[in-house]
Amino acid sequence: DAKTTQPTSMDCAEGRAANLPCNHSTISGNEYVYWYRQIHSQGPQYIIHGLKNNETNEMASLIITEDRKSSTLILPHATLRDTAVYYCSAGIGGTSYGKLTFGQGTILTVHP
Amino acid sequence: NAGVTQTPKFRVLKTGQSMTLLCAQDMNHEYMYWYRQDPGMGLRLIHYSVGEGTTAKGEVPDGYNVSRLKKQNFLLGLESAAPSQTSVYFCASSSYTKNIQYFGAGTRLSVL
Numbered sequence: 001d002a003k004t005t006q007p008t009s010m011d012c013a014e015g016r017a018a019n020l021p022c023n024h025s026t027i028s029g030n031e032y033v034y035w036y037r038q039i040h041s042q043g044p045q046y047i048i049h050g051l052k053n054n055e056t057n058e059m060a061s062l063i064i065t066e067d068r069k070s071s072t073l074i075l076p077h078a079t080l081r082d083t084a085v086y087y088c089s090a091g092i093g094g095t096s097y098g099k100l101t102f103g104q105g106t107i108l109t110v111h112p
Numbered sequence: 113n114a115g116v117t118q119t120p121k122f123r124v125l126k127t128g129q130s131m132t133l134l135c136a137q138d139m140n141h142e143y144m145y146w147y148r149q150d151p152g153m154g155l156r157l158i159h160y161s162v163g164e165g166t167t168a169k170g171e172v173p174d175g176y177n178v179s180r181l182k183k184q185n186f187l188l189g190l191e192s193a194a195p196s197q198t199s200v201y202f203c204a205s206s207s208y209t210k211n212i213q214y215f216g217a218g219t220r221l222s223v224l
Contacts (some may be wrong), residue, residue: 032211043116043202043215044155087154091211099170100213102147102155 002027002090002101009107012082018075020106022088025069030092033064034100035073037084044087044102047073078110114138118203118216125193125223133188133219135203142208144186145170146178148199149218155202161186193223 005023012018024033034049048055048062050071055062061074075082087105116137125131135144142163147155147170157170159178167178175197177189186205190197200220204213 034211036213041200041218043204043217044213046212046214049212099145099157099160100155100211101157104152104154 002031004088004090004101004103006086006088006103006106008104009109012075012078012108012110014080014110014112015077018078018082018108018110020073020075020086020088020108021070022073023070024088024090027068027090031090032092033062033068033071034089034091035060035062036087036089036102037082038087038105039081039084047086078108080110080112082108083110084108116203116205116214116216118201118219120219121217122220123222125190125221127194127223129193130189130191131193131221132190133201133203133221135186135188135205135216137184137186137203137205137214139205139207139214140183141205141214142183143206144180145204145206145213146176146186146188147202147204148172149202150199158188158201193221195223197221198223 035047036044038044050062064071085105087102089100091100119134145160146158161167161180164183203216206213
């Protein structure tokens with residue numbers, strides 16, 4: 001499984017875009033990049049995932065570099081409720097059991 | 113729709129006692145997982161199951177046993193609890209077709 005590296009913490013002003021980076025230089029060709037977040041010790045919550053192409057859903061956008069060695073999660077208009085620990089993970093998608101490796105994540109603090 | 117439900121939410125054990133944590137999902141997911149989360153260490157996979165009647169070890173399986181007698185339930189057992197098993201335990205499930213894991217709210221276990 002690919003190891004992921006994220007900054008320990010980041011700050012963002014409310015209403016601004018939050019850009020959370022992740023390095024996954026050892027990712028293999030069939031591994032997807034997944035992002036989850038955990039709000040105040042609740043269970044982790046899925047945000048978005050992608051293989052090669054950039055992805056967008058109602059929560060966030062995911063930008064994956066062409067060489068797939070890194071990615072960025074973008075929360076376009078951060079709110080106070082987005083304060084959480086954000087985990088980047090690499091894992092096989094589709095019809096395979098979905099083992100995910102979670103590192104320490106990035107603590108995102110959104111300020112008023 | 114309840115999603116993934118974990119019971120109990122909190123528990124305090126004495127060293128050497130046994131207990132079973134129950135995870136139930138109502139999404140008809142094939143895959144189920146047990147993780148533990150310790151301060152500063154992210155989530156670590158204990159055991160997982162790819163279907164009814166099958167289980168497999170994750171990265172930290174020692175001291176735990178699991179069973180999946182019914183598709184919707186995944187049990188995590190501690191036969192002889194140790195203080196090192198003080199942790200927050202999360203259960204998750206995902207479908208065969210899409211590796212998006214849905215997590216329960218967690219069980220906070222203290223072993224004295």
